[in-house]
Amino acid sequence: MQFDRLRRMALFSMVVRHGSFSAASRELGLATSVLSSAVSQLEESLSVRLLNRTTRSLSLTETGQLYYEKCLEMLSAAEMAEEVVAGGIGEIAGRLRISAASDVAQKIILPALSPLVRKSPKLILDILVDDHVVDMTTQAIDLSIRSGWLQSSSLVARKLANLDEILVASPDYLRRFGTPDSPESLYQHRIIGFNRFAEPTTLPLRNSVDNSVSIRMTPSAMTDNVSMMRDFVMQGFGLARMPSxxxxxELSRGELVLLLSDWALPGAGIYAVTLKRTLQPPKVSAAIEAISCYLSTL
Incomplete structure (x- = not known):
């Protein structure tokens, strides 16, 4: 394979990752004409169209998507080679691009990986905070930490921990509306709905003798962000189904109150999601283990 082809593959990948020739140009310090020419030459040599171009946007063709995934594998292999020679096999080094929802990034990833970064000065964290599922291939994500991740044949998901869910309210709300003492009494209350659930305002509850009940409640507010849901409940908007x-x-300080402790919500799993690779880079494996160990302390 010609060395020029490898360079064009790398430039093509950067254009796709940044979403435009101009953005990639700014990142690489190259003229947009250089990038455009590289992609055109690549398409000509392959006799296929990789990108659909318009004056305002570009997108991958079906063939381009497949080719881009292979380009990323090439770049990943090159990055792993650099990590090996940087200081020996297994050294934790290089840029680690992680995707996570805002609550997970702040409450789990940051405290879990801080000790790893201190021990590995050549490791650079690049955290993409997004409350929605991202395309790990297109955005060149090394690792995604998510709860309730949808399975995909192109991804590998490892369950790191079970996350408990609990029902909480603020003391102020309970003073105004009373404290529910049974699932049936929840009908008299309002809930803060979580839009990422299939049924945002429904509480599926089960007790220790395996009795189950599903309570559909009236919402007082709706959101797709866990931190915002916590803010709503702290302000006394209503009850909330929260990851513990x-x-x-807030519970330890008495700012929130645990409700219906004899009844349990389904809970959720938290997953480390990676692309399928023959061998994961040391930085990815180390990050997964660090996050798993931190979760075991919660």
Missing amino acids: YMVQN
Whole structure:
């Protein structure tokens, strides 16, 4: 394979990753004409169209998507080679691009990986905070940490921990509307709906003797962000179904109150999601282990 072809593949990947020739131009310090010419030459040599171009946007063709994935594998292999020679096999080094929802990034990833970064000065964290599922291939994500991740044949998901969910309210709300003492009494209350659930305002509850009940409640507010849901409940908008790690401090300070402790919500899993690779880079494996160990302490 010609060395020029490898360079064009790398430039093509950068254009796709940044979403435009101009953005890639600014990142690489190259003229847009250089990038455009490289992609055109690549398409000509392959006799296929890789990108659909308009004056305002570009997108991958079906063939371009497949080719881009292979280009990323090439770049990943090159990056791993650099990591090996940087200081020996297994050194934790290089840029680690992680995707996570805002609550997970702040409450889990940052404290979990801080010790790893201190021990690995050549490791650079690049955190993409997004409350929606991202395309790991297109955005060149090394690792995604998510709860309730949808399975995909092109991804590998490893369950790191179970996350408990609890029902909470503020003392102020309970003073105004009373404290529910049974699932049936929830009908008299309002809930803060979470839009990422299939049924945002429904509480599926189960007790220790395996009795189950599903309560559909009237919402007082709706959001797709866990941190915002916590803010709503702190302001007394209503009850909220929260992951326990998000409200531990508020519960210990008495700013929130645990409700219906004899009944359990389904809970969720938290997953480390990676692209399928023959061998994961040391930085990815180390990050997964660090996050897993941190979760075991929660």
